[in-house]
Structure formats: C-alpha cells, structure tokens
Amino acid sequence: MGSETGELGPISLQFKRHLPFGDNAGKKDRKGNPINLTLYEGRILTPNRPEFFKLSRMAVVRPDDVFVCGYVKTGCHWIWETLNMIRKGRGVFSEMGKGQGFLEFSGPELYNSLPSPRILNTHNEFDWLPEKVCTYRNKIIFTTRNPKDVAMSLYNHHINLVMYNYQGESSDWFELFLDGFGTQFVITNITLY
Template sequence: MSTPAEIAVAGGFNFDLTAVDGAVQMSLVADTLRTLKSRRLWNDDILLSTYPKSGTHWTWEILNMIVAGKAEYTKHWQNSAWLEYRTEEELEELASPRILHTHLLPRQLPETVWKQRNKVVYVWRNPKDCAVSCFCQDSQQVWRDGTQDKYSFMGSWDDYLSLYRDGYAPSGSVFEHFHDWHKAAEEQMICQIQYEDMIKNCVHEIRRIAEYLNRPLPEKTYVAIAEACSFSNLKHANENIKDQTFHNKWQQGSSGYFRKGKSGDWKNWFTVAQNEKFDEISEAKLNKTFPY
C-alpha cells in the first residue's frame, strides 16, 4: 500500500515528500519538524498560523505594522520568519518581538508556545479558495533541486484537487488543520480571523488584532495600515521594496505569491461534481459548510 507522500508524488508533486506527525510535508524540513516541539521560543514572540494561501503574507505584514505602531513595511521578506523552514540561528537574527509564522498543526508547535501563552493569531479561509490558490502557486512556482529547476506540481487541476481534498497535499489535510486549530482556540487564548472578513472590513479586523495583542493604536493608524496592506500596495512592496532573501522563483508570466486576493474565485474552477464531492467531505469532517 502506498504512503500518503507516495500518493502525492505519483499525483504530480515534484519534490521529495514524507509524513511527519500524520501530515504530508517536504522532506527537507522533516528533521526540523521532528525536533521542533523542544525548541524554545522567546516570551514575547507572536505566532501567526495559517493553512497555505490563507492570507499569510497579508496578516504577517499587518502584525508587524501593529507592533511597530505605524504603517511602515518591514525590511525583510516574510519567509525569513517561517518557523519550520528557518534555523534557530536565522530566527535569532530577527528583532524582538518576533512575528513568526507557521502552517503547522497545534500539536506540532514548540511546547513553549502554550506554556508561555505566547500570543497566537490564526487566520482561516474558505478551503475551496485555498485549493485554487494553492494549485496556481504550486503549478507556477519554480524551485531548484541541485542544478535543475523544477515546477512544484506537474499535474492537472483535477489531479491537484483530488490530492488536496483527500489530505495528500503538502501541509496535510485542510480539514484537519481547521478542526485542530478551532479546537485549540477553544482551549487557548487565540485570536481567530477569517480571511473573508478581512476583505470586507480590514480596518475592523486590524483593530481586533491590535486589541488582542494589547497594542491599541489611533483609528487613523488602523486606516493607514489597511491601505498600506491593500492587495496592490502589498504586492508592490513585496516585489520591489523588500529584501528578496528566501524569495522563491516563478515561471515567466506568473503572478507569484500575490494572485488575486479575492474571495469566491473557486466558483470559476470547481465543476458541479467537484463542488458536491468537496462539500460532502467537508461536512463529514467538520460538520459545517462555509459561508463564502
């Protein structure tokens, strides 16, 4: 019987994968993940958790601006603060308080996160839009394997959706991710944000995050942060202003990390059959449907 990682590779993923803690992950971070629980975080670290393509860059920049108290972009690229992909030495170069981000499950995180009660912000998004955005990124992203450039995913949209829906995509099941983080939020002081709510009223959600962090700001600053972190402005900043260390390559003509920044694009991708199957699995695993 094939393992989840083997199924993912056979389905079109073009890099080495393995299973860690029950979730499919890139093999290059497997050793880090197996020892991550014992890693010590700083008392003032702030952790951002998302499933891939759920507004990670957007929220991470907002968090940095709240901590700075002004609508000014950070110098370093967001991937430099990626908990599971950066070494402890690399993360120690970041100024305190560090805004770290992760795609991991609660049980995979350093135990100090919960013992110290670090501030944690969790952002979730309609998983159908996540699926579309993940496919567009993985099928256009270029990474280097030795001396060879490869696309992350080589299959079709239908191939991708089947793997994603069944929990075989990197980062594991989106349904497990939602379930475990919502459960953790019931037990811990976690700030939950919905991506679609940020689109509808970003200023309101920025205010909620700032109050959770005990860093209230003047109303005009919330407005300024929302404007600086609008899709077009943040895309420009990330591609033209920031230090590009840890930035991935993309095939010619790709939109890169910033594709559309909208809600509901899944309706342009899912067939009726795909949508019905996705809803069936979602309701079985989460006992809920999504409003967007």
C-alpha cells in the same frame, strides 16, 4: 525522488537554507504527475527536510512572541506583514518577508536573531508548536479563508514554485487536495483560557 539537486533556488536562499527542499512522500495524481511533499511523522507537509520540522518544534520561545498560524494559503503572509508593520510603527513591507520568522522553513539562527517582540509564522498544527507556547500563553493568531479560495491559490502555488515540481491539471490536483495530501493544519486538543 523529487528535487535532490544541489541547486537551492531563490526560496531556499531567502530562508538562508543550506539544504535543498526534498520529496519523500511519493505523492502522484491520477495521471502519474508527481508533487514534491514531505511525509514526516505520518503527516503530509510542504516539501522540506524532516530536521526543519523537528527544529521548529524545539524553537526557543520568548514570552512576548506572537504566532501567526494557519493552513497554507489562508493569509498567514499578509497577517504577518500587517503585524510587523504595526510593531515597527511604519507601513513598510519587510525586506525578507515572512521567511525570517517562518519556523519550519528558516533555521533557528535566523528567527532567533529577530528582536522582541517577534512575529513568528507557522503552518504546523497546534500540537507541533513549541512547548513553551502553552507555558507562556503566547498570543496565537489563527488565519482562515474560504476553502475554495485556498484550493485555487494552493494549486497555483504548486504549479508555479519549482520546489513542488507539479505539472498536472487542476482537476487532477484537486482530487489530491480533497484526499488530504496537504491537510497539515487540524485543530486538536486546544484549551481556551
């Protein structure tokens, strides 16, 4: 079910992935149009192999790492780019974009090769961040956006990226969205210092 072909496509290649994105959630809209998503530990997530989510939770954290966290399409990419420009002291976009520091999409060999201080990106919930984030008290930048804007941006994301393989109408997709097919970022159990 879903995209189980040997073709990795440009997104996988950008993140230096060796496996294609996969669908194991079996989600369909009311008209039967499927959308590739991953069901992992009871959560519906962006299409990915479960081992990538497991690896992201086991990432080796450095004390000076900064984490950009937020629900998909809330501006994580632009915040990630801005922070990297500040870190580099130059207003130049990264050649690879957030893919190099995207915990659940790139492999450890990619984000571990980044120089410190690293700007790491994730759409994982707080309880799925690597354990050392709390130990080191790393800086976390949480992105938010108007939910209506998130919904329209995410719908366009889903119909335009082949990894999702969604071909339905926005009204049918919106019912899936409201039903929580992709609510992968919920703030729970956060202690503010």
